[in-house]
Amino acid sequence: xxxxxxxxxxxxxxxxxxxxxxxxxxxxxxxxxxxxxxxxxxxxxxxxxxxxxxxxxxxxxxxxxxxxxxxxxxxxxxxxxxxxxxxxxxxxxxxxxxxxxxxxxxxxxxxxxxxxxxxxxxxxxxxxxxxxxxxxxxxxxxxxxxxxxxxxxxxxxxxxxxxxxxxxxxxxxxxxxxxx
Amino acid sequence: xxxxxxxxxxxxxxxxxxxxxxxxxxxxxxxxxxxxxxxxxxxxxxxxxxxxxxxxxxxxxxxxxxxxxxxxxxxxxxxxxxxxxxxxxxxxxxxxxxxxxxxxxxxxxxxxxxxxxxxxxxxxxxxxxxxxxxxxxxxxxxxxxxxx
Numbered sequence: 505x506x507x508x509x510x511x512x513x514x515x516x517x518x519x520x521x522x523x524x525x526x527x528x529x530x531x532x533x534x535x536x537x538x539x540x541x542x543x544x545x546x547x548x549x550x551x552x553x554x555x556x557x558x559x560x561x562x563x564x565x566x567x568x569x570x571x572x573x574x575x576x577x578x579x580x581x582x583x584x585x586x587x588x589x590x591x592x593x594x595x596x597x598x599x600x601x602x603x604x605x606x607x608x609x610x611x612x613x614x615x616x617x618x619x620x621x622x623x624x625x626x627x628x629x630x631x632x633x634x635x636x637x638x639x640x641x642x643x644x645x646x647x648x649x650x651x652x653x654x655x656x657x658x659x660x661x662x663x664x665x666x667x668x669x670x671x672x673x674x675x676x677x678x679x680x681x682x683x684x
Numbered sequence: 685x686x687x688x689x690x691x692x693x694x695x696x697x698x699x700x701x702x703x704x705x706x707x708x709x710x711x712x713x714x715x716x717x718x719x720x721x722x723x724x725x726x727x728x729x730x731x732x733x734x735x736x737x738x739x740x741x742x743x744x745x746x747x748x749x750x751x752x753x754x755x756x757x758x759x760x761x762x763x764x765x766x767x768x769x770x771x772x773x774x775x776x777x778x779x780x781x782x783x784x785x786x787x788x789x790x791x792x793x794x795x796x797x798x799x800x801x802x803x804x805x806x807x808x809x810x811x812x813x814x815x816x817x818x819x820x821x822x823x824x825x826x827x828x829x830x831x832x
Contacts, residue, residue, distance in 0.1 A: 543741050545737075546739055547747070572712050573710070574757070576709055577772065582713075583778060584716075584753020589749070591748045591752065612782065613752065614778070614780075615777065615779075617777060620774070
């Protein structure tokens with residue numbers, strides 16, 4: 505039995521937000537992720553964008569804005585904006601592994617801050633689902649600015665599956681049709 | 685904003701029981717619409733219902749990240765108020781458990797400092813809407829509170 509420590513090799517290197525990244529991503533997953541995101545009003549307020557999405561995970565971008573500054577002395581953005589980025593990235597990453605759209609409310613989320621974000625720079629979030637059971641999805645990810653190997657924050661989040669049956673009556677119905 | 689302004693605003697908030705000026709120093713707190721409600725020697729934080737804070741549009745429900753950001757900022761303000769320090773508490777880690785959907789209505793948060801060391805503080809935060817005994821989320825956070 506192996507007891508090797510989890511290393512960065514276990515994480516897929518995320519693709520940066522470029523036109524090329526769009527072409528490389530799985531179109532169906534990417535479109536589902538975008539539709540999901542477009543239904544979330546607060547994410548529109550923050551200007552979140554899907555950069556890439558495929559079966560291995562999802563990358564999103566949080567643009568820098570003076571509206572989300574948490575420390576006016578330094579211009580560093582608030583941890584809450586990073587939490588929102590990562591809650592959204594982990595939540596939408598569920599579409600990377602589920603065959604149909606399902607509602608997956610967050611059970612819990614933990615964010616560990618490695619160092620403060622640099623002001624006036626966008627933040628990227630990557631998340632992947634590393635375990636999917638019939639009732640629960642375990643996700644993990646990280647937020648970074650220039651280099652994914654030097655994250656601003658590490659994140660783990662657990663999501664509950666309500667099943668695709670909940671989509672018809674639940675919020676997924678709108679998320680599903682929101683982009684149309 | 686200088687350290688001096690922060691200290692002056694904390695003092696002013698203490699003396700006047702008005703947290704508006706202190707909270708308005710933080711753009712993210714203004715974006716969410718966070719308010720501080722004095723309650724004797726304590727303070728309860730309020731996040732008024734705001735369409736821009738909605739995540740799930742059908743229920744409708746607040747975005748989980750908004751609830752987390754509100755609770756994290758409440759903890760930071762709470763530390764500023766009770767520590768009487770001029771330094772910014774810096775977040776080390778933050779963990780939240782979502783217990784119920786946060787509906788489109790006013791949300792409240794109250795904080796409890798379980799341990800205040802020289803360097804690090806541990807804060808628990810509870811958020812509720814209709815009834816404090818039925819929290820929508822609980823969270824805990826560590827903050828670095830020394831100058832370094």
